[in-house]
Amino acid sequence: MTARMDKRFADVAAEGRPVLVTYFMGGDPDFETSVAIMKALPKAGADVIELGMPFSDPMADGPAIQLAGQRSLKGGQTLAKTLEIARRFREEDQRTPIVLMGYYNPIYIYGVDRFLTDALAAGIDGLIVVDLPPEMDDELCIPALDKGINFIRLATPTTDDRRLPKVLENTTGFVYYVSMNGITGSALPDPSLIAGAVGRIKGHTNLPVCVGFGVKTAEHARAIGASADGVVVGTAIVNQIASSLTEEGKATDATVPGVEALVRGLSAGVRSARLAAAE
């Protein structure tokens, strides 16, 4: 819906390769490092950025992202500061779409109207809110669409053909296919199963379909990218950040370069994906 999102997907598709979507937790391990990480992502080859909003009770996340959220909150991160990270990024980069990802309660407490106004002003293009299924669309999805912010929904292996239309109804921007039933950070399932699922979803929508949960290496990115319009990498980046920190959880000189190196590799993976499919 935002021009930025649609243009990015169209441009990348024209290159004949899948989109690389990178997730990291806002404020992990601290505000300034987060700003630096975010600015480094497009330079390393990320096409779309998912900016995590930390929540005390991340029910759909595995240990890695749980810990990232804890580090972030311990460092004093708030929703307002997460929006500020995006705003700082936008001073330099007006082209890379930003999707905020997290849970509903911090948004609800911030106030839905105020949040959408501030998100738009910060240059946000889309929202992924894990605990708002289509049954709860009146809460945030409809108001966001009215304001021109994409609402990106997760489809999962339990979303059968009967339910898919409901899930897709108010979804804009892209569809995020969760590769398996589980929490973030689990192992990647067989790419051929994923290709089937992506095909099934594409039978119901013209939106691009990105696949996430379990994508960790350039090889995964390449394999998934052979069938999907985009590949989402989250836990691997979060783990890379965690491994660069001091024992007290402070950033080091290796934090930002470590993320850059990882994303450069992933980017090479997606760039060779369609070649792989053509082989």
Add this chain to the structure above:
Amino acid sequence: MNQAPKLNSFRGGPDEDGRFGIFGGRFVAETLMPLILDLQDEWNKAKDDPAFKAELAHLGAHYIGRPSPLYFAERLTAELGGAKIYFKREELNHTGSHKINNCIGQILLAKRMGKTRIIAETGAGQHGVASATVAARFGLPCVVYMGATDVERQAPNVFRMKLLGAEVKPVTAGSGTLKDAMNEALRDWVTNVDNTYYLIGTAAGPHPYPEMVRDFQAVIGQEAKEQMLAAEGRLPDLVVAAVGGGSNAIGIFHPFLDDESVKIVGVEAGGRGIEGDEHCASITAGSPGVLHGNRTYLLQDGDGQIKEGHSISAGLDYPGIGPEHAWLNDVGRVEYVPIMDHEALEAFQTLTRLEGIIPALEPSHALAEVIKRAPKMGKDEIILMNLSGRGDKDIFTVGKLLGMGQ
């Protein structure tokens, strides 16, 4: 309970989206949504199915030991010198608390749905024990998530669960209490959707759990009402229960909600005082928010991050409350008040000494409120309290607090 909400009734909720006013709902990840819709279908069919109702009643009578007695606490009444005090003795149920009422109901549903694995969260361990018990009775494997702090302070229940064949998984995230156990159970459920039934232990979580758990627990209030009419020829003036997630409370409250003459009070854990952060008084000191699948009153900071509560009683140590209670508070039908740790501890000892009943620390909170109110009421007035569980699980905690060495 199938019809549209009746005008002027407090008993018609939730609506078909699981809302009690602004509270309740289905705030869950997409992976769980189809399961929750299936569960709702199955529950809608089961609750009107005579065979299901008959099996529930049979197990209630012969396995749980229902009806539980209504007991006139003569010595406590005399000591306090006011209203007549009656206990609904849910602590005499099989496994020692009201939790089994809900577990029997839900495991029958799980069987109907063809599920082969049970998961549960537990705080005090009473729901964990009840879940492990019904899992053993129906031959299903059971995994219980329990905060590491609670594993320690409710050790007897951990042994019981293990003896019953359940796997107890300690959860170290957060402060290692009920909220964290529930997060972990939800993560398990998302991962094992195909074969697993999540047996939620309180009247909270996404729709249809709050309604379903309430209906399984409402047997408490239904029996109490009949028993009270038989004993006194009239309804009580005051009904009191402790509120953790709110299942024992809604169970005894619900059948009385439309009886105008009956005043109803829910007791929250005031911990070390509601001024600071060391309490679990979600209604008294919290604000509306969204957690664990429903909108309700929560303990949270200005950024919407959930706080870790504190209570002497593991079963009340939860920063939220069932959505129907949130609504009953807002419409003014039920009054919610806090009771401090030390008041509950005193009430625990009072009942033990005066009536020879060792209550769990959870209903000790309700009892402390009864002890405050009874003397101010007339001798012709009647209080009904839900004695939701027995205190065997708490004797070591209490012994330590009272400085009783061996």
